[in-house]
Amino acid sequence: MGLLRTIALIVLGISFLVFVLFFGRLPALRRTPIATLHNIFFIRIPHGLVALDEAVTGRRLTRSLARFIDFMMNDRHPTVVIFFLALLAGGEFLYLPTAWPMMSTWHRVAGTIAVVLPYLFLYLAVMADPGYITPENHAYYMSLYPYDYSIFYPGQHCRTCGFLKPPRSKHCSICKRCIAKLDHHCIFINGCVGYGNHHWFLLLLLSTAVLTSYGALLGFSLLSDLIASRHPAWSLWPPRGMPMSQYLVTWTRGLQDNVCMGAVSLLATMTSPLVWGLLAYTVWLIYCGTTTNESLKWSDWKDDMDDGLAFKRRMSPDRTRDPRVESTWTRWPLGTQQVLVRTDDGMPPGPGGPGEGQWDRVWNIKDVENLYDMGFWDNLMDVFVRDYSFGSSREQPAVEGEVRIRKAPKPSCF
Known part of the structure; x- marks a missing residue:
């Protein structure tokens, strides 16, 4: 129980920090505890560490770390994409050998579809042209949207590409290109989300959210069936006729008997809210007609x-x-x-x-x-x-x- 609790706390802590990193700068959360935590974790604490390093090493350590972070954050590289794929494939490798023999035919079909779709949409989001503006298609992207004279004005040129900026476009400093209807640069696809691949990115979020939720629900359902075979009085929820302490101990024993499936189910449970949150925010931006x-x-x-x-x-x-x-x-x-x-x-x-x-x-x-x-x-x-x-x-x-x-x-x- 101690090991599983430690793993759960570590995963939960990492998920929470990622949530704060992604959502802490959003305008809608500017005056919320999430924005305050973002300011503490990613602004004040780093500034304090820089001041300490300046006093101890003359900022040599900070400069080395800054060069590494600049490469990781401001250059295109597949590090995060590889990590995302490894997380998906590793979780499925640990989960499926135990779960597959216990799954019904319907769940095997549904599970196969749920597993395949994130890989498919990730491939399409990465390989699709996000809307790179070139001399050949510049006139086309100029005709997609009018200038609104509020946040996009005519007559502005990109100082890097030299193009007259089409409405809703922006130059990406990481991709080093101008992107039509740029939403953001996404490290999970190692590229920009723009006019050409916004739909694939949305489907990637949806399929990943469905996969994590489905995997978590199915995993706990299968674990519950295994526990019920040993404890006839067992009920997933509510724990009928069983004290809460005994209920938790029984759950722990069930997880320990199926460590791989249990650990992946816990991971899926903890990451699902983050993925659904990103999906909900993306859909809300579409509802608002903005990026x-x-x-x-x-x-x-x-x-x-x-x-x-x-x-x-x-x-x-x-x-x-x-x-x-x-x-x-x-x-x-x-x-x-x-x-x-x-x-x-x-x-x-x-x-x-x-x-x-x-x-x-x-x-x-x-x-x-x-x-x-x-x-x-x-x-x-x-x-x-x-x-x-x-x-x-x-x-x-x-x-x-x-x-x-x-x-x-x-x-x-x-």
Whole structure:
């Protein structure tokens, strides 16, 4: 029992630290204990260790460690992908020899599918083009989305690639490429999640979450059946007619008799919430019609709004697009209806610039329209269906440069 408890505590601790690392910087958790723990574990403690190393070794150890961390975090290498594959394959190698003879035909079929799908979707997510922007496809990516004049403005160039930045694109410092509709760089696929592979990444998260949950439930169910064969009064839950102490001791004995399957079931139980959390956050971003990159930009706007530095005014519905800096036609059924700007002194911007009418100070992110939010179904189709046609709104405007408004954009989720 002591060994299993130690293993469980170690796995639980690692899972919790990974959760804090991934979620601690999210805007939605900024003022929560998770953000506080992220600040302590990954900012204050490292800074304290750096100060200690500077006093003891003159920062020689820190510089060596910094070079290693810079390589691990800012260069493409398959280390984490190999670790992920080893974790999957190793767990299945320990789990299946004990569990397979006890599984029914239905569970064998379902289990085989659950095991195979994460490998398939990992391969597709890694091998798919995430949306690398090249001279040949630049015009195509320029026509996918319009500029919203809030977080994406026309006329901005990538200083590294030299491209005019398409709407919703970003340069990845790790991949050293500009990515269309960049969501984030994912170490688990050793590449970016963007317009071309977002759907494979989502399916990878879903299949992994299903695999860990299914493996945990099946493992504990099989272990419970083995325990019940020796203890007729045994019940998985609730423990009928059995004190809690005896219930836990019986569980421990069952795990010790089937260490491999029991350890993998515990690991799957503890990692499932992390995978489901990542999946839920990804689906929530799709619901909001945004990406991880854009959510961080909206978070910056929220801070400026709190300081009274943000202003907006309406965009003329019959404006003419400048073909030198933006596409004169996009597949998107909506055109921007607002211009959002920030000032350093908290005073409204002067005359000129895009838009028309009076500048209104914006205090709440809910008062800002998100041009890229078409509703959950259309947002989801935009992820899964390349060049998705938004009903009849796909047709080209009769007058070049005209923006047809099909419906009002939704307020930002942030």
